[in-house]
Amino acid sequence: LGIEEDDFPHTGSVTSALPIPGIASVAASTNHAVKLSNWLKKDPHLQLYIENDCKMLPEVLSYNVVAEVKGNAFPKSIILAGAHLDSWDMGHGAHDDGAGVVQSIEVMRIFRALGIKPRNTLRIVLFMNEENGMRGAYEYARIVGKGHERHVVALESDAGGFSPRGFRINAGEAQLEAIQSWAPLFQPYLMHHLDAGFSGADIGPLKEFDVPLIGLYVDPQRYYGYHHTAADTFDKVNRRELHMGAAAMASLLFLIDKYGLPEEQVLLSE
């Protein structure tokens, strides 16, 4: 097996990998999958009964949480840092995405603690309902579409609170190059990746407004041991790694706020 051998099934939205209707799909842990496989080897005619009480509950009203520090030069220009508030409730949702939530809040605290008055408005958005339909993300984008604000950049942390290795950038070529020109500022902190790539689910809908999208890229080794499982608990988060990710986010937004990014159409491929 490639990754963790444990008893934690990874929940989430499970759909059948087979294009055959009527075949149910459930998540099993790696250990349980091995057990099932061994049973099947012993008895190819094994019959298995699985009871599952998953269901979709009625819709309820919930909210994104938004905070901002007004820009002192361009208050209608937004530099956004965000993450998602909701989680699968088997564990604490500590890495997915409690870590991103506190890092986004920490970005604002860092700006205030250092006395940085952003030129653009620094807005922290904690998106609701990422895991189950991205309603908060779509609603935020809908409001942006109606308004008169311009988003200079949107930055998301949703890959866990692990040691930062850089950023994944979904932006125009000149914007990507501008960010990559800051590589020497990040390398001393062992962040070597300012690569084109997937940014984050919640900020994704802002692509239609040509907003440069950036995701915090962290050490990816441990995430899928915890993701969507009962093991995604607070004790799995290392404070120092969490802090470094927040500091990296604040640093990048500081640079973008101060020096700007070239304006251009964003590449839509992810």
Place this chain on the structure above:
Amino acid sequence: LGIEEDDFPHTGSVTSALPIPGIASVAASTNHAVKLSNWLKKDPHLQLYIENDCKMLPEVLSYNVVAEVKGNAFPKSIILAGAHLDSWDMGHGAHDDGAGVVQSIEVMRIFRALGIKPRNTLRIVLFMNEENGMRGAYEYARIVGKGHERHVVALESDAGGFSPRGFRINAGEAQLEAIQSWAPLFQPYLMHHLDAGFSGADIGPLKEFDVPLIGLYVDPQRYYGYHHTAADTFDKVNRRELHMGAAAMASLLFLIDKYGLPEEQVLLSE
């Protein structure tokens, strides 16, 4: 405080930072140091009584553990991978240096599993007594000095079983450049550091024989939360990170075994 706030004092060899004889030094946890500091703020005339029963026990006989696969071209040329067997016994010594021990063993397993017959002799050395005088390291070097073997390279893992970020190399300039020429082979695995630097304590005494010394360089954020404390336990080791470090070690030794390193005097500065 910079790093972990916890109740774990970091043991080890504690000596006074003050050049005044008769002032005892003990290790205190960060939380306990804060508590002491707060007490002192309340009462600058605070008197504190600390009882400490540390002592040096008599010497006992112990051993390095050595295993090897004979080289099929140059059996008296050694490529060495190693770590240290002993640990401070407050915890398990899981990261310091249980991780390095199993990674060194894993290097040999990887060579065998892949059917690699090394040209030079692959030798795994598990050094005894690193923490308390490096007797195993000095004894190994003493025997090397008496023998007729040549060490092509010595590689140590003693920085914890964390996600590998590269290697720290203490070697001659041409040797360093030869290793750095392999950077493109390591970068896809997020290993960007093939830098000059400190290699490892146990292989250090081999410098006098101009052996190129290399240390596995891993993500350094978590190590000093566990190092020499009761928190350095097995559950803090992530299997995937541990495996990646061992794979990195095996890969580098494979390259050195296959392509060799230029022969030159090793730089002695670390």
